[in-house]
Amino acid sequence: MSKELTVKQGKKITPEQAKEVNKNEVALLVARPAQEEVEGQSHAEWVRCPYCGAVGVASVSNRHWHNVWCGSCGQMFAV
Numbered sequence: 001m002s003k004e005l006t007v008k009q010g011k012k013i014t015p016e017q018a019k020e021v022n023k024n025e026v027a028l029l030v031a032r033p034a035q036e037e038v039e040g041q042s043h044a045e046w047v048r049c050p051y052c053g054a055v056g057v058a059s060v061s062n063r064h065w066h067n068v069w070c071g072s073c074g075q076m077f078a079v
């Protein structure tokens, strides 16, 4: 009875690219979304961290995001 999940594989970015990232466009990768977010307004996507392999939900309140911060290892990556 498990739901099919589409997990996006994140892409590593260089430290130079990380510096240019607009902090308002970064989602945070969390292991599990808050209950309200599953049904709620924000757009949550499953992504895999290319650095540590953690899979989680990129929790975002902002529609325009291209980068994700891993809540597990602290690295930033692109999706």
Ligand SMILES: [Zn+2]
Binding pocket: 049, 050, 051, 052, 053, 054, 070, 071, 072, 073, 074, 075
């Ligand atoms: Zn990570």
